[in-house]
Amino acid sequence: MADSTYPIGGSLELPRVEQPRTWLETLQDWVITVDHKRLGLMYMGYALVFLIVGGVEAMLMRIQLARPNNGFISPEVYNRIFTMHGTTMVFLMGMPMLIGFANYLVPLMIGARDMAFPRLNAFSFWMTALGGLLLYYSFVGGVGLQGAGSAPDTTWWAYAPLTERAFSRGHTMDYWALSLIVSGFGTVGAAVNLIATTLCMRCKGMTLMRMPLFVWLNLVVGTLLLVAITPLTAAQIMLIIDRYLGGHFFDASAGGSPVMWNHFFWIFGHPEVYVLVLPAFAIANEIIPVFSRKAIFGYPAMVAASVGIGFISLGVWAHHMFTVGMDSTSNAFFVLSSELVGVPTGIKIFNWIATMWGGKIRFQTPMLFCTAFVIQFLFAGLTGIMLSVAPFDWQLHNSYFVVAHFHYVLVGAIVVCFFAAFYYWYPKMTGKMLNETMGKWHFWLFILGFHMTFDLMHIPGLLGMPRSIYTYEADRGWGGWNMLVTIGAAIQAIAILLFFFNLVYSYFRGAAAGPDPWDAWTLEWTTSSPPPVYNFAADPVVASRRPLWDLKHPEDTDSRYE
């Protein structure tokens, strides 16, 4: 056998001090914890709460739009709801979820005891949590002037000068800006931690080119966060200076330029899309090989493509701004750079297919979600290429076609992969399997609802339905499509409720998982489920990309081929 000498399920025989504990002591344990696994779970729990909140907001919008001339909610409330839906899903659901998975899994996958800076990790989580509270506090404390609104209502990209004092009275924009600054600090802390952990805490033998692709992707995400979140923080500081100190950054009446905000926001906003989608790739990279019973196809190409996407994503932001009116050189540059993203993402899709090709595929729930992810991400990419062409974008900018496109990425790729990850790693995190029957129901219902909603949503977009509108006239011919879209959204909601029920049900009634229920190959499956506080009783030593394969198949180790 090669020098992979770590014990499977290795745990120390520590004397367990079982004292009767009050719920208050347990709560205190969780509040003061610096353990990466507990913080990871707290990030995920936080994200799940806001998945429900953001989902309810989405349902409110869909009910309002189901019929023409509907009056289910008022126009003011509608504006607040779509602003809060966008902000919530990006900052309070998507990012905490990906950071939660990274927090939980990266140290385990690289054979480390914890993150590089455990206390910074706790600090980051609580900053993120405070950010979410600040944003939602605006519902309570945001009323400044009569009729000024009780939540931000300027859309999640909050274009100037709508956000200036004169147009957004009261304190709702202030809560919005402060919330994003505060949670931004938390995110930067998490990114610093991720990078330092990945580069400095790897166990013996874990060279960069032996890291699981999940870890590689999260390293790229960490780096992107460093340079993507901070421009947003800077822009929010400028906004606060404008609003509180009478500055003129985005104030056209004093020579300032509202278009500056567009640039600064999308310099953050586009890399942010990749910050969210790369973890989805990371999850698929782990699940697809395990369920196809083959090593990932083209590991070095996958690494190169991930890093390539990271770089290219920093230079595509103005494809959100074709209709602002840039000169033709800028337009051409951003068209070409945006289309360039299709190359590394194409490499990834081919590699996933090649991994499945000829494999003995097990279609359990995690793999079902990942298969759907590959197909849906391809479709999302194709409409993305269409929209990256400036003249096409001029036609369809701010229409429901665009809404359908990016929800195809955010839901069809990212949320679907998060579901896959829950089914795949829930056994590791809790020691219980998620119920497979409910999982299949969840999958098929969700996929049905997803395609009904977002496939059909392209059509009213092509017919000219603009986004962010409160209602529409009956003679436009959008009514039938919107009704179908709303029904699809309701089916998705049922599927997600089933998922939540499954999470709770399986925790109490699920089958015991054991350390390695999927016959997988990365280091986290060597620990017991859930892993002990110290992760590994002895520092693991690895000799290949699939250390657990080496251990299970000493006659045919990967290290002989790599």
Add this chain to the structure above:
Amino acid sequence: MSTVTASLEHGQSSSDWPMPDKGVVGMVSLIVAESAIFTIFVIAYIYYIGKSLSGPTPRQVLEVPVWNTVCLLSSSLTMWLAERSLRQNAMRVFCGWWALTEALGATFLTGTAIEWHKLIYHDGLTISTNLFGTTFYSLVGLHATHVIVGLIMLTLVLIFGLTGKLKPEHSRRVEVLSLYWHFVDAVWVVVFTVVYIVGR
């Protein structure tokens, strides 16, 4: 196979499996993030040069802060000398150089305070006067904030040094802090060039 006690050592710095220092990597990451913030403010400053609709203009009111700049930049040198003495276990020399570093940083801040006092009370330039005021106070203020944070950290180290708590084995941590200070100095070169040379 390593023993259980070895795993409690956090797997770091074992001689046969060298890994980068996590303090340095963490600080470099933070510096990258900070650079992005400064980049946005610098871009905003450059973009708005000459776009103010009313006075005063930079040429009318700004004076090149040569003395300030010399102080801040030389503090990087004194800090390097302090670190060297720390490694050689010359604690008194270390405290001397370190205190001088702080004094130079404080001089810089005082210089900025005097400059701002003149701008506000003599020239009537505030953050809300015009675009120049908005961008100037934001960018220079952002940098000054970093100097203040740096000075607080430096003071902590000085207290540890004077009370004898700081030992040569902590030199790696002091180095990590010094990276931050050198970064703040380096940013000043950019801010100085943009505000006092290009923008004036």
